[in-house]
Amino acid sequence: MAISETLNAAFIDAQYQLWKADPGAIPRDWQFFFEGFELAGAGVFSADKAESVCTEDQALRQSRVEALKYRYRDLGHLLACLDPLSACPVTHPLLELSAFGLAADDLDRMFFTRRFSQTHQATLREIIRVLKETYCRSVGVEYMHLQDPSEKNWLLERMETVRNQPLMSREDKVRILNKLYQSAVFEQYLNKKYAGQTRFSLEGGDALIPMLDALFLSASNSGCREVILGTAHRGRLNVQVNILYKPYEDIFREFANSFDPSSVVGAGDVKYHSGYLTDIKLANERMMRAFLVNNPSHLESVDPVVEGIARARQNILGDEKRTQVLPILIHGDAAFAGQGVVAETLNMSQLDGYSTGGTIHIVINNQIGYTTLPEHARSTRYSTDIAKMLMIPVFHVHGENPESVIHVIRLAHDYRQTFGKDVVIDLICYRRYGHNEGDEPYFTQPRMYERIRERPPLHQLYTDKLIGESVIKK
Structure with missing residues (x-):
């Protein structure tokens, strides 16, 4: 359509008459023009x-x-x-x-x-x-x-797009249930066999096990070859057995070696400080090297150590994109909010000389620190608020909804791989026993522990859910 043509009213009228008689008799640009003209005249987009x-x-x-x-x-x-x-x-x-x-x-x-x-x-x-x-x-x-x-x-x-609750396959749900039972049976056995010994039970935060299982699989599928893991005391033995597949005999031997009924002093360091290096064959048939870093009683002091090891391994492997080695840090809620080394480590996460391409932080939020409730321990709403010093997402997830937990950990991993930044997951759960297995929490938090006593374990809750969905049979 030439500009000169649009300025000639007689020409436009002649073209219009031709179009009315035979639309194909005029060029396509004029056809579109008159179609729009007729559409407007029909009142489809009327002023009213x-x-x-x-x-x-x-x-x-x-x-x-x-x-x-x-x-x-x-x-x-x-x-x-x-x-x-x-x-x-x-x-x-x-x-x-x-x-x-x-x-x-x-x-x-x-x-x-x-x-x-x-x-x-x-x-x-x-x-x-x-x-x-x-x-x-x-x-x-x-x-x-x-x-x-x-x-x-x-x-x-x-x-x-998925309302933060994507559909999961039957295989995914059965795998979650299997990992929950592995976690529960392990803790129950230790509680009976070595009653009263300190082990920092994971019970109440059992969703951590299927969570880490899903994270390892997601990391492997994206090309990750190594995981460097730093953990809190709580759940450390469970992670070694059910995620890193440390032999049960080795764990039980540590209990036997450190337990002397006639003495308060054991042999060597405590079992929940020990590290572990292993190569794992995952469910997707791929191999993953995992290194659980030794951790002293000073809780979060392991954070910069994990980051340093991860950075060194990335440099050795020539991992310029920092996607082949994944650092994972598991924290307690009180320690994450209360220990300065957390802020120091977060502050270094985006510096060229120290970055590891993003760390997955998982906070096992028992909603209590030893015997101190959150309202007496921090000035922030969430234990994770210190992480908002960085421009990174923070996910809070119900610890008794394992499918939401799996969705969040997969999303967190994909974010880390895509943007090379840290991400924090606040796993809100509870602690079924006291700070360790030697103290009685009813003395200091009777109301809280009355509610905990009434809570059925997660593997039972999820079993009932899958039976109701006809995923498994009773």
Whole structure:
């Protein structure tokens, strides 16, 4: 279509008459022009309809809905059901309709939304339902503080498309159940065989075992060859047996060697300080070298040691992208919030001379530090808040929802591999016994431990769930 033609009214009218008689008799650009002209004339986009959609009042309502969506992404974790020992929150003043200038009358109004409907329109009720399913169930996410839009959009796309609860195969569910039983039976045996001996039982935080199992598989599938692991005392023996496959005899021998009923002094260092180096054949038939670093009683002092070993191994392997060696740090909630070495290690994570391409941090959140409750131990809402000194995501996950735990650890690993940055997972659970097996927690936290006493173990809860889904038979 030449510009000179569009300035000649007689020519345009002649072309229009030709198009009316035979659309194929004129060039395609003129065909499109007249088709649009006829469409507009038919009133499909009439002024009245445009006015009904684009009034000032509707535009203001739409902007309020956009603010609501942003705040659910930012603060939806405040309504997430995360604590196995407490009732789930149902309201929060910052997420009420009135906080956005909206009312119950708006719930059934249609609004534009790019993500939550194939037609790009949905009622406010539907928009809120999707947001709550994504950010207010068993996974709470803090990621809107990230300053890189590509990172935020990457996370948003992977969470909102599956509502943070992707479908899992029967094989995945059975594997989770198997790892939960391995964890539980191991702890139960130690509790009977070596009653009263300190072992820092994982019971109450059992989801850690299928979580690490899924992480090792995800890392292997992405080309990772080595894992450097630093852990807290709690669950350390369980991890050695059920993740690193240290022989049971070796663990039991350590109990026998360090246990003398007639003496309070054992032989050598305690078993929950020991390291372990092994090569593992994973379920995907690939090999993975795993090094559990020796850890003294000074808890988080192992953090920079793990990072240094991981960096050295990456340099030796020529791993310039830092994807072949994965550092994993497992923390306690009180130690993560309370020990300065955590902040120091996080601060070095993005420096060229020290970076390891991102560390997966898992906080076993027992909601207590020795005998001190969180409200008496830290000034922050979450034990993980120190991690927000970095532009990295923090996931909070219900410790009795193993499928959500698996989803989060896979997402965290993919984020680390994609962006080369740390990621923190807050596994909210509880401690079935005292700080160690020699103290009685009912003396200091009677109400908390009354609730814990009533909680069935996770392997039983998940068994009942899979029976109800007909995944397994009773």
